[in-house]
Amino acid sequence: MPPLLEVGRLNVQFRGERGWVTAVEDASFTVAPREALGIVGESGSGKSVTALALLGLHPPGTRIGGSVRYGGADLLRLPPRAMRRIRGGDIAMVFQDPMSSLNPVLTIADQITETLRLHQGLTGAAARRRAVELLDMVRIPDAARRLDEYPHRMSGGQRQRVMIAIAIACAPKLLIADEPTTALDVTIQAQILDLLRELQERLGMSVMLISHDLGVIAEFAQRVMVMYAGRVVELAPAAALFARPLHPYTELLLRAIPPVDADVARLPTISGAIPDPEERIDGCRFRPRCPFAQASCAIEPPPLLEAGNGRLTRCPPRLAA
Amino acid sequence: MSDGPVVSVEGLCKDYPVHGQMLHAVRDASFAIGPGETLALVGESGSGKSTTGRMLVGLTPATAGRISVLGETITGPGGAARLARVRRHLQLVFQDPGSALDPRMRAGSSLAEPLVIAGKGRAERAARVAELLELVGLPQSAARRFPHEFSGGQRQRLCIARALALHPSLIVCDEPVSALDVSIQAQIINLLLDLQDRFGLSYLFIAHDLAVVRSVSHRIAVMYAGRIVETADRRALFETPRHPYTRALLAAVPVPVPGRPPRPRIAGELPSLLDPPKGCAFHPRCPLAVERCRVETPALRTVGERHAAACHLAGDG
Numbered sequence: 284m285p286p287l288l289e290v291g292r293l294n295v296q297f298r299g300e301r302g303w304v305t306a307v308e309d310a311s312f313t314v315a316p317r318e319a320l321g322i323v324g325e326s327g328s329g330k331s332v333t334a335l336a337l338l339g340l341h342p343p344g345t346r347i348g349g350s351v352r353y354g355g356a357d358l359l360r361l362p363p364r365a366m367r368r369i370r371g372g373d374i375a376m377v378f379q380d381p382m383s384s385l386n387p388v389l390t391i392a393d394q395i396t397e398t399l400r401l402h403q404g405l406t407g408a409a410a411r412r413r414a415v416e417l418l419d420m421v422r423i424p425d426a427a428r429r430l431d432e433y434p435h436r437m438s439g440g441q442r443q444r445v446m447i448a449i450a451i452a453c454a455p456k457l458l459i460a461d462e463p464t465t466a467l468d469v470t471i472q473a474q475i476l477d478l479l480r481e482l483q484e485r486l487g488m489s490v491m492l493i494s495h496d497l498g499v500i501a502e503f504a505q506r507v508m509v510m511y512a513g514r515v516v517e518l519a520p521a522a523a524l525f526a527r528p529l530h531p532y533t534e535l536l537l538r539a540i541p542p543v544d545a546d547v548a549r550l551p552t553i554s555g556a557i558p559d560p561e562e563r564i565d566g567c568r569f570r571p572r573c574p575f576a577q578a579s580c581a582i583e584p585p586p587l588l589e590a591g592n593g594r595l596t597r598c599p600p601r602l603a604a
Numbered sequence: 605m606s607d608g609p610v611v612s613v614e615g616l617c618k619d620y621p622v623h624g625q626m627l628h629a630v631r632d633a634s635f636a637i638g639p640g641e642t643l644a645l646v647g648e649s650g651s652g653k654s655t656t657g658r659m660l661v662g663l664t665p666a667t668a669g670r671i672s673v674l675g676e677t678i679t680g681p682g683g684a685a686r687l688a689r690v691r692r693h694l695q696l697v698f699q700d701p702g703s704a705l706d707p708r709m710r711a712g713s714s715l716a717e718p719l720v721i722a723g724k725g726r727a728e729r730a731a732r733v734a735e736l737l738e739l740v741g742l743p744q745s746a747a748r749r750f751p752h753e754f755s756g757g758q759r760q761r762l763c764i765a766r767a768l769a770l771h772p773s774l775i776v777c778d779e780p781v782s783a784l785d786v787s788i789q790a791q792i793i794n795l796l797l798d799l800q801d802r803f804g805l806s807y808l809f810i811a812h813d814l815a816v817v818r819s820v821s822h823r824i825a826v827m828y829a830g831r832i833v834e835t836a837d838r839r840a841l842f843e844t845p846r847h848p849y850t851r852a853l854l855a856a857v858p859v860p861v862p863g864r865p866p867r868p869r870i871a872g873e874l875p876s877l878l879d880p881p882k883g884c885a886f887h888p889r890c891p892l893a894v895e896r897c898r899v900e901t902p903a904l905r906t907v908g909e910r911h912a913a914a915c916h917l918a919g920d921g
Contacts, residue, residue, distance in 0.1 A: 325785035326756075438873050468648035469812065473856040473869050495786065498858030521862040539790040541819035543857045546839065549797065550790040550819060556755040557785060572787075 286313035287353070287456055287489050288337070288374075294348035295329070295336050303346060304560045306332045308513045310349075311587065314457060314489050319480075321504025321521065322493045325536075327557055328510035330493045334459050338374060339366045372402045375450035379462035381442035385434040391418070391445055392430040398452045417448040420485075421478060440471035447478065454486055461493040476503055497540060501525055506593075509533050512558050512568040515587060519594040529596040532569045567597070575600065608675065609636035610693075610773050610806045611660060616669035618655050627877050629655045631830045633669070634904075637774065640800060642807040644817040646853075647827035650877055653810045656827075657776045660808060661694040662687045674773060692722065695767035699779035701759035705751040711737075711762050712747030718769040736765040740795060757788035764795065774806045781816060793819055814857050818842055823910075826850045829875050829885035832904060836911040846913040849886045884916070892917050 295307040307329040418426035464472035630652040658664035678687040834847040872889040
């Protein structure tokens with residue numbers, strides 16, 4: 284099956300105090316129809332910047348290179364009007380903080396029907412009926428009544444459900460969810476992940492889930508892309524990635540997570556700190572923290588290499604070993 | 605100092621008046637922390653865990669109940685004077701090291717500040733600052749830098765160093781690693797464990813992340829809607845949890861193992877503290893709730909060795 288979305292050599296640069304700062308470098312990946320792709324990384328990994336760039340939501344003055352193929356077009360070269368039709372229609376997005384994504388002075392009904400009017404020309408009673416249906420789908424009890432409430436009357440979990448209702452209003456082919464449960468309590472997080480899974484199946488959409496939490500990624504994603512300091516370092520089917528990580532960063536990151544089902548005396552750590560995006564590091568960007576680094580790692584940025592079974596890794600020495 | 609607990613708390617309550625109503629943020633909390641021991645307070649939003657921590661160090665006055673620190677009762681009549689005597693033994697480390705440090709103060713001055721207040725001379729301060737930087741794994745050159753020149757993990761090291769300045773007995777750590785990246789989180793957890801081994805520190809470790817809690821604590825108290833609903837030693841709490849809420853909380857933790865069978869979820873939202881459910885506050889979400897749970901608030905009672913749960917349905921032993 285051809286991919287739904289194909290990102291090729293994506294580069295994103297911002298203007299910094301001392302020239303251009305690379306936020307994402309050479310990111311290539313695909314999203315298959317109905318697939319759940321997880322993107323995992325720490326601060327400054329470029330995971331959110333990647334998602335924003337796909338949808339043309341990056342700030343003005345950002346330098347973007349590469350291509351984002353979707354439905355025969357390159358989203359990076361689409362005129363703004365055409366991009367607006369796709370954004371919120373074919374490709375929808377849910378962000379971390381539902382409070383700042385919802386307009387506090389508009390009712391829930393206003394905010395859902397706005398999307399329906401813009402993308403599907405639905406108005407009046409028909410739009411309202413559809414809005415009730417959508418709130419039902421995201422399991423907000425007593426939907427018809429809650430529709431006329433303002434966001435502040437709802438809990439964080441309910442607000443995120445409303446955001447998801449707006450996102451799925453036009454039956455998107457791809458839902459990009461950027462840290463959708465990070466601001467929520469753990470029992471509510473579990474509910475929202477279950478909901479996303481159920482809706483993905485029901486609507487047959489692809490989901491790109493962005494998270495810093497490897498646990499959340501493992502629960503949700505079929506395929507996982509690991510990013511570090513602006514680069515994709517590993518991409519693999521979820522089961523394979525968690526069972527046998529190929530990149531040293533993935534391996535060390537997995538070991539550094541405290542286990543909830545075992546007692547440990549001391550956690551294995553990764554030394555050093557995440558590099559500042561403006562910091563110049565020759566070769567592999569993980570090299571200063573990597574216990575397996577060799578002289579060759581400093582020479583040039585390692586390429587993303589095929590490792591078989593649909594796996595990619597950006598660590599040539601590991602692959603050769 | 606005797607072998608008794610560093611801190612003991614009995615019947616601690618905190619109420620806040622809100623629009624003519626009373627919000628019960630913490631209700632009837634009792635616990636003790638021994639020398640070199642870590643008690644974790646774990647819970648979700650509104651559980652009362654941070655308010656409890658703030659009362660313990662005297663930052664928030666208790667509405668009712670008794671707090672004793674090193675044998676001194678710091679609540680009630682004359683409590684303020686006794687708090688002043690033990691204050692240096694109680695320190696705090698917050699979630700966000702960025703806002704806990706004065707951005708205009710060099711790290712060395714931040715570390716020296718408690719020493720200035722304690723009346724230490726210049727030479728003694730300089731020596732102690734050097735020692736503190738070493739203890740938390742920062743280079744001596746760090747003393748001359750400003751907070752923005754450090755990474756988040758390094759800033760948290762500074763906050764820990766400052767908390768250590770006056771040789772405290774207990775540090776309240778309120779979500780100390782929640783704002784940190786995973787690769788940095790483990791470094792800070794290990795640092796806290798090393799410092800505990802070295803100085804026999806006691807910690808009250810407040811966190812929402814159960815995996816982090818398991819990696820640092822000896823005992824755990826689970827809070828829900830202002831009450832401690834279960835308390836046990838680490839292993840017992842994680843392996844034989846007795847309160848349905850503790851079990852739900854454990855089942856909700858995402859684990860980095862793909863393809864695990866789905867675990868039972870609990871429905872519903874966290875209760876409003878202004879209008880909490882009658883009886884057991886957890887009953888509207890509890891899969892086991894019976895009529896009694898709707899009317900009678902369960903007391904915390906012993907269900908095993910050093911193990912207590914506030915649930916009508918948790919049997920003995």
